[in-house]
Amino acid sequence: MQKKGIRFYLRIYCKILAQDLKSKMSYRADFIISTVGMIFTNISGFVSFWILFRSFPSLNGWSYYEMLFLYGFSLVSITPVQCFFDNNWSLRQNVYSGDFIKYCFRPINLFFYYQSEVFDIKGLGQLAFGIGTLIYAWVKIGLPFSVLMLLKMTVFLLTASLVMIALQNAAAASCFWIENSFYVLDLVCRFKDYAKYPITIFSPVFRFIFTFLMPIAFIAYYPSLVVLRPDAVPLLSWLSPLVGIAFFFVSYKIWMRGAMKYSGTGS
Amino acid sequence: MSAIIEIRNITKEFKVLNRREGLKGSLKDLFSRDYKIVRAVDNISMTIEQGEIVGYLGPNGAGKSTTIKMMTGVLEPTSGEILVGGNVPYQNRTKNAQEIGVVFGQRSQLWWALPLIESFKLLKDIYQIPDKEYDGMLALYQSLVDIEPLLHKPVRQMSLGQRTLSDILAAFLHNPKIVFLDEPTIGLDVSMKAKIRTLIQALNREKHTTVILTTHDMGDVDALCRRIVIIDKGKMLYDNDMEHLKGFFGSYRTLKIRVDGDLKAHAEEIAKELPECSVSADEEWISILVDEDKATVMEVLGTLQTAHSIRDMQLQEISTEEVIKKIYEEGVQ
Amino acid sequence: MKLKKYITLTRAGIIEALQFRLSFVVMVIGNLLYLIVVYFLWKAIYASAGTDVVNGMTFNDTLIYLVLATALFNFMEMYTVWEIGRNIQSGKIVLDLLKPMEYRKYLFWSYSGTFVTQFFLTFLPTFIVVSVVTHGAVPLGINLLYFVISVVMAVSINYSIDFLVGTICLYTESIWGINIMKQVIVLLLSGATIPLAFFPEPLRSAMYYLPFQSIYNAPLSLLLDGDPQPQTVLTTLGMQAMWCIFMLLLSKGFWKVSLRQITVNGG
Structure with a gap:
């Protein structure tokens, strides 16, 4: 038996993904309706944003376009959780009905195997919205453009996305311990909406909470500063990739521990 | 042949929440919960x-x-x-x-x-x-x-x-x-x-x-x-x-016979003649459960023929289903 | 007794809801977090506006409005669309249709237990806290009566809309897409997330002619109006009553037609 490295898993994921997309095409109605739903969600987000901030030139020292940049950043960084980890939403159902047991018998990583089952294609619509917003805000603010900037942006976006993934993993895994964990997952899901505001609007106590206890500020605010305000990047911004990786690792451990503890329901 | 699975003295225990009944019970469960240990495999x-x-x-x-x-x-x-x-x-x-x-x-x-x-x-x-x-x-x-x-x-x-x-x-x-x-x-x-x-x-x-x-x-x-x-x-x-x-409960077979006259009365008589067998009767048949370790079916049949005129008969093996049912219900002695 | 079977369902619902003590804690935390974000966000908005009154509302007005809107949302959200959708997919709906009660009513009364617990555990405490903290900024008079009447109608309109949208699940498997569209539209256009007063003019007038504002905006504006003019009260309640009846008939009719179609086609 060969060792199962990253390449093994990547190959398996791509194959599952390809098959999954093929079969999704046969449910066109569902695909279209879900995509429209996703577009609706994004449009409603923009409308709310516009209604709130259209009449104010700045908010707490943040210009309209800087706010928009944050918004775009948060949209992009919450896309991976939507696309690749959507099966977390079914975890509770699977555990509750005992179906989760069927994932436990494969000779590959359980977490990987479980998450690989679902790829949520409608997240891509959100990605498009997010990138569009980022570019628009980038141009309007007049930020310089260079390959280095693009590279920084990519790295920080990717690691920022790990924070939301980590939060969702941990929340989903709570179903291994408590019965009605839907509320936990739902609560964490709402964090996505709070990520788009600059953390400076909060009082120091809540700034602390949203940085260290519920690290929402690492989803968009801290990582985006590296590009948005390159002259005054706080230390926490530079640390945000590490934070993302660390959180992801911890959440993975929690998830796996829960799954191992899991014993199926009776019978 | 080689052993592929070896299990030695395994036991598995679970902690199970005791839920109380009714509206009052649910309210109590909000504040205190008690657990009991269940031994699923012993x-x-x-x-x-x-x-x-x-x-x-x-x-x-x-x-x-x-x-x-x-x-x-x-x-x-x-x-x-x-x-x-x-x-x-x-x-x-x-x-x-x-x-x-x-x-x-x-x-x-x-x-x-x-x-x-x-x-x-x-x-x-x-x-x-x-x-x-x-x-x-x-x-x-x-x-x-x-x-x-x-x-x-x-x-x-x-x-x-x-x-x-x-x-x-x-x-x-x-x-x-x-x-x-x-x-x-x-x-x-x-x-x-x-x-x-x-x-x-x-x-x-x-x-x-x-x-x-x-x-x-x-x-x-x-x-x-x-x-x-x-x-x-x-x-x-x-x-x-x-x-x-x-053969676990002895070698049982069921002998069914039909005789002239009242089946119930005949069944009672047979029960007296064959004390080692259990006898029952329904509308059509008299069923005699024979333990072949004690007496063979042929011996039983011989005994019966002397006192009763048998018109028809059937011989039934005990089915796996019946044995398993017996084990579930009575356990193993 | 006819009422008794409804009460039994309510009671079962209460017991079920109490089983999940943790969900209450999580829900309270979730709402607190949301309100904290809302508080600081609007504080920043009012600070950058430079005036105490924006669009005819003070900071206090806005905050009370949003807090109570959230409490109202928790109280009214029944996840009906999910429930219907899941019942249809699992085939459980066939059993429900066999019950000696209209499906529409059965679903409503099954959920009503949660209504009761939610009202006492979330809405009422929130209302009391808001009243105390704001030192009587919430008027306590005849407006409470109007509010209660208005909420009852709001619940009915909300349920009708949910049931109407849920019925669509008979035609498509895309429950997620259907539900998210409904939720986004209702929350935005009912004034649940942003008070109607903040919407720009042509949009705001348009919203008055839609049923959604009857769900959140109508009861809340009645509640917060300390000196209600008979004419305003009558128009608001009248408008609600009209929508109440219209949506009821519409959702009932649509269900009937859809069900016939499904039975004929053997869906």
């Missing part, structure tokens, strides 16, 4: 050889699934030792998974939306099955069942029977040493049941795969198992060959 030992088909039986909630979960590495035993193919399953779940296949009658492990052949291809990658073995296995499948119409059908469009068949094929695909089948024929029609039994038997014969079968259908047991293990309330009740099973 000191079980067994050894299973490579290539055996073992029927693992027991009433609902007996602890069958728990034992199987421990053998597959999903659960860690509270105490005791398990070796599956030389591995301790729960310590090395993925390595163990490579050596086993699992089928749950009602929970398909295949990719719901994909055609069967695509699921097979994914499994080929996941289990890293060499091309040659994979092709050989598909060829074997083709010789055993008509899989052509299944291969290109998405699993979700299959009937329950087709899905079970596919699941079994998928479980054997990587040529595992052991396959666990949990109620593989549940909810299937008679002809599909027969088809699945034949398939399991053929795969066991061809690949020398050990099969552990849990079921409530004695037809499965009669068709497939040479050895059965019965547990109840977590405790081992029986572990031996099928042949021994029927």
Whole structure:
């Protein structure tokens, strides 16, 4: 038996993904309706944003376009959780009905195997919205453009996305311990909406909470500063990739521990 | 022959929440909860050889699934030792998974939306099955069942029977040493049941795969198992060959006779004449349960003929179902 | 007794809801977090506006409005669309249709237990806290009566809309898409997330002619109006009553037609 490295898993994921997309095409109605739903969600987000901030030139020292940049950043960084980890939403159902047991018998990583089952294609619509917003805000603010900037942006976006993934993993895994964990997952899901505001609007106590206890500020605010305000990047911004990786690792451990503890329901 | 599964004195305990009843109880549960320890598996030992088909039986909630979960590495035993193919399953779940296949009658492990052949291809990658073995296995499948119409059908469009068949094929695909089948024929029609039994038997014969079968259908047991293990309330009740099973409560056979006159009255008389047999009567027959260790059926028949004029008779072997029922209800002395 | 079977369902619902003590804690935390974000966000908005009154509302007005809107949302959200969708997919709906009670009513009364617990555990405490903290900024007079009447109608309109949208699940498997569209539209256009007063003019007038504002905006504006003019009260309640009846008939009719179609086609 060969060792199962990253390449093994990547190959398996791509194959599952390809098959999954093929079969999704046969449910066109569902695909279209879900995509429209996703577009609706994004449009409603923009409308709310516009209604709130259209009449104010700045908010707490943040210009309209800087706010928009944050918004775009948060949209992009919450896309991976939507696309690749959507099966977390079914975890509770699977555990509750005992179906989760069927994932436990494969000779590959359980977490990987479980998450690989679902790829949520409608997240891509959100990605498009997010990138569009980022570019628009980038141009309007007049930020310089260079390959280095693009590279920084990519790295920080990717690691920022790990924070939301980590939060969702941990929340989903709570179903291994408590019965009605839907509320936990739902609560964490709402964090996505709070990520788009600059953390400076909060009082120091809540700034602390949203940085260290519920690290929402690492989803968009801290990582985006590296590009948005390159002259005054706080230390926490530079640390945000590490934070993302660390959180992801911890959440993975929690998830796996829960799954191992899991014993199926009776019978 | 070599032992593929060795289990020594395993026990598994669970902590279960005691829920109180009614509205008042729910309110109380909000503030305090009490737990009790349930012993699902209690000191079980067994050894299973490579290539055996073992029927693992027991009433609902007996602890069958728990034992199987421990053998597959999903659960860690509270105490005791398990070796599956030389591995301790729960310590090395993925390595163990490579050596086993699992089928749950009602929970398909295949990719719901994909055609069967695509699921097979994914499994080929996941289990890293060499091309040659994979092709050989598909060829074997083709010789055993008509899989052509299944291969290109998405699993979700299959009937329950087709899905079970596919699941079994998928479980054997990587040529595992052991396959666990949990109620593989549940909810299937008679002809599909027969088809699945034949398939399991053929795969066991061809690949020398050990099969552990849990079921409530004695037809499965009669068709497939040479050895059965019965547990109840977590405790081992029986572990031996099928042949021994029927002799387990003595060698019982039921003799049914019809005589002239009132059956009830005759039955009472017969009961006096044959004190070692249990006698009952219904509208048509007098049933006499004969324990052949004490008296043969022929001797009984001889005794009867002297006093009664027998018009018709039947001889019935005790069925597996009846024996198992007896064991579940009365336990083993 | 006819009422008794409804009460039994309510009671069962209460017991079920109480089983999940943790979900209450999580829900309270979730709402607190949301309100904290809302508080600081609007504080920043009012600070950058430079005036105490924006669009005719003070900071206090806005905050009370949003807090109570959230409490109202928790109280009214019944996840009906999910429930219907899941019942249809699992086939459980066939059993429900066999019950000696209209499906529409059965679903409503099954959920009503949660209504009761939610009202006492979330809405009422929130209302009391808001009243105390704001030192009587919430008027306590005849407006409470109007509010209660208005909420009853709001619940009915909300349920009708949910049931109407849920019925669509008979035609498509895309429950997620259907539900998200409904939720986004209702929350935005009912004034649940942003008070109607902040919407720009043509949009705001348009919203008055839609049923959604009857769900959140109508009861809340009645509640917060300390000196209600008979004419305003009558128009608001009248408008609600009209929508109440219209949506009831529409959702009932649509269900009937759809069900016939499904039965004929053997869905």
